[in-house]
Amino acid sequence: MPLSENIHSVLTRKGWGLFSVSPQTTVYDAVQTMADKDIGALAVLGPERLLGTFSERDYARKIILLGRSSKDTTVGEVMSYPATSVTPQDTVEDCLRMMTTYRLRHLVVVEAGRPVGMVSIGDLMNWIMSAQEETIGHLHSYISGGYHG
Numbered sequence: 139m140p141l142s143e144n145i146h147s148v149l150t151r152k153g154w155g156l157f158s159v160s161p162q163t164t165v166y167d168a169v170q171t172m173a174d175k176d177i178g179a180l181a182v183l184g185p186e187r188l189l190g191t192f193s194e195r196d197y198a199r200k201i202i203l204l205g206r207s208s209k210d211t212t213v214g215e216v217m218s219y220p221a222t223s224v225t226p227q228d229t230v231e232d233c234l235r236m237m238t239t240y241r242l243r244h245l246v247v248v249e250a251g252r253p254v255g256m257v258s259i260g261d262l263m264n265w266i267m268s269a270q271e272e273t274i275g276h277l278h279s280y281i282s283g284g285y286h287g
Contacts, residue, residue, distance in 0.1 A: 161214025
């Protein structure tokens, strides 16, 4: 599970698909969906394409801090756009670099022009920790003489 693995592998382990809302959804309903699903971001989908993302960060900075009403504001008014997307062929390392450079926590995975998943910084950190645990296990087996490679 090295950093050179692609996002396809991460999504195969994590699960494909993503949660989404339309731009007409109220911020209140979007936040309720995120709470119900225990997620930090939603894809914002229009009839034909991915429009943007809506995250807890958008809520905190564009609703709470500006004193707006979450029941009177639509996701389309405050979403982050355009959505930053990657493909299933992009590597874990590529995605981590993008997240660090652009200060992102979520990336939408797009294949053949349509969203097929979303990865968070937490998903990628879990991937890295699993890779390290696997490496440690192999080293332990090697040192104790049980390694059969």
